[in-house]
Amino acid sequence: MEKEEDCNYKLHIAMFPWLAFGHMIPYLELAKLIAQKGHQISFISTPRAIDRLPKLPSNLSPLIKFIKLPLPHVENLPENMEATMDVTGRQVVLLEKAYDGLQEPITRFLESSKPDWLLFDYTAYWLPDTARNLGISSAFFSIFIAACLAFLVPKCSDDRSSPEDFMVRPNWVPFPSTVAYRRFEISRILSSLVGENDSVSALYRAKEVIRGCDLIAIRSSWEFEPEWLRLLEDLYRKPVIPVGQLPPTPFLDEDEMDTWRSIKQWLDLKAKSSVVYVAFGSEAKFSQQELTELALGLELSELPFFWVLRTHSDSGNSDHVQLPTGFEERTEGRGLVCRGWAPQKKILAHESVGVFLSHSGWSSVVEALQLSKALVLLTVSNDQGLNARVMEEKLIGYSIPRNENDGSFTRDSVAESLKLVMLKEEGKVYRDKAKEMSLVFGDRDLQDRYVDNFLVQELDKIRFESFRDKSKTELFIISTATVQG
Template sequence: MDSKALQSKQGDELHVVMFPWLAFGHMIPYLELAKLIAQSGHRVSFVSTPRNIDRLPKLPQNLASFITFVKLPLPHVSNLPENAEATTDLPYNKVQYLKLAHDLLQEPMALFLEAAAPDWVLHDFTAHWLGLIATKLGISCAFFSIFIASAVSVLNSGYQLDYRSEPEHFTVVPKWVPFHSNVAFCYFEIKKIFDCVNGDASGVSDRYRFTESIKGCDLVAVRSCFELEPEWLRLLEQLHRKPVIPVGQLATNLHDCGDDDKDERWQQMKEWLDKQASGSVVYVAFGSEAKPNQTELTESALGLEQSQLPFFWVLKMRRGPTDTEVIRLPDGFEERTKGRGIVCTSWAPQLKILSHPSIGGFLSHSGWTSVVEALHLERPLILLTFLADQGLNARFLQEKRMGYLIPRNEQDGWFTREAVAQSLRLVVVEEGGKIYRDKAKEMRGVFGDRDRQNHYVDTLVSCLKEHRRTNNEGRAPREANEIDAVVGARG
């Protein structure tokens, strides 16, 4: 532990509770922020469900005593399959029942907070009810957005009147954005998520969750930085009239990825990558959530084949054991591309693959964690969106020349294999795509500079110290065994 951490530990130590949404695209950046807060000598309680906590990456040994995993059993609700505790365990149309179960965590979460008496609780957009609980208990509360400031600003109007009631309204930049931008959804993107925006089986729309989460907090923390989107961070603060604190990009440290070098599967992958020319391979992965439909899968596969580029494709074939929508690669695809490409339908260490010198481009869904991993390793992005905030991220990246969007029909999302092949070749090998390759190298300092990242977290910690509620002072937290008795098993 460094001297800064020791000083904090012996002096003005914080206890911070973190409560992310039950999706790994949310839990992982929450965990990265938890590790950085703990690195400064502060205590963190990371709250999730048992199965999710058991699937998180292992903590570095030097931080294990600073981070406690708190397991809250997920209440049972109808239509939610057994053992489904994260969005990746479910077909897309079943996620609404996970939100319903998540909302039933209000009481156990309140009991845990009362027992633990932390200084702060940092929560996600889904826990719209947590701000009120924290206020009643005299605990400071922050909404920590894993969405970047541009996405939050477009999605939520703050104190502005939100006039949008139809999908078409979300395909243009909202009126409250005072500067020129193209950050908006395509029609096919917003149509796919519109039921969640306006309401679902939980009875609470995502729009309401966002609004109430921000309204009920003391400050807003955002996975972003001033070097990337200063105008959007200023707008977010103006819209919501609350302090907005960027926490940096939260890139995972390659050294924290475990000892995969001893893993036989990684060794086989590495052996294949070692045989490829430097900067020649397209890495393809659409994240833990996005599963292409059959048409999207077919055109993507045939586009990869047509590009003639070597590729390593991590392909999600199912969303959980209850997913009955079967998708298949085109007949003969794997035989025709044998030796030139690999399709992996199981585990793959994305960060290690991206760090390999043979990787020349990343065909991605625009999920922000994947964007961060690519750009902090100087890998240019080719973008194909599927759901959630990905469309907004893609427009933002396109606007900044940080990624190239595969052309597609804006109404129904249709794209061709030719468009895939041409886009891949443009960004990876052709002279016309040099702007994207150069931009990826330029952005490494923004996405991968550890000193800059630590500075953002130091600023956040200073704000947490300065703005914690005074009526929480003097409240002694209970002993660990008392907390266990209230909330049940701890990790």
């Protein structure tokens, strides 16, 4: 039996996410939850990326130390572009190359700081071996849900290379499922998944990370996707530990209060559950035609809407797309377009908001379901298509009908989809499911138990077993304890 003091020691955990805010924010949320237990976090990233993160509450600042590693220079990658939101799709491979250049400085940091654990992202394919050589236990923390990870990264042989290969259920998925990409979704990301020219593919990176890590932590929960979590355990033959859905916790309250005050005043004038909140994250890029159809669909729906709009183009240049002429004038009073920062959680929490029109990014999904908001989905890139299939299967989200080949959609399909989910009887299932899911996604006690399980029942046990059995060359893994309810 372990001594009581053994069970209460404090860990030092280093974290190294990919340079995308859709990755850094979940890592920071997990860091906050771990720090609340009294453990020390070293959060490693580049200076500009760290400076753009939300500010921590004062009680957590002493426990979360930000480690700034300057991003190495890479030819044709402009200075100060330190996150995916700064670059075009063609420049992401340059950002990955610069990120890989952090191997030497992060190794020096790990040698000097000697953390108990290192959590890293799928991109850092060279880091598991570095951690092992330094005697540091390592975990791949996946911000992708289990269904996405199982679909994309099997441990078994995988020779997929064409769009069609990613449009069907893989043979290693033993249960019925519609989780797969649609043609227009996979066509947009295929080159980054399988690689081109001399780039290191996303799938190779993820496979190497999974091969080399000691365990896999994943942003998921047994209540949401138990079949996919069990499949991951079968595929990888190493512990797969869900850490919960990570609904956002408070940062330092530096909201632009005047901005929120004016938004709230506008929302207060609208009827309960009548407003469509429209937001597609910080990186979604639409063509001019897509933006036009989206805007005219909102107008045609005749529903009140609040739209957080970013107008950078998807064309790979600096041109900005434009709203249709007269759109804001015609929808004045009924709709409001916000071109700057907006407090998404506060907006979603307002009782006038009934539907969230979203890109299916998982952080946005978690925020919506935490607050019982029904979802209408319009995928843009990355894992969003797989997220959407999961939600379609579970009747949590309704996808706007689109052309299978190019992903185009019409103003009529936008308007009809919004009215279906917001108003119609056949959309009631989505409204009801959102309320049902809030019991999982919004349960703070459940989230806390997942973090406790991750820390106390897994990380501590594994570290102690490794420490006590110095003669073994590989880490001895104790069976994963699951969280139920």
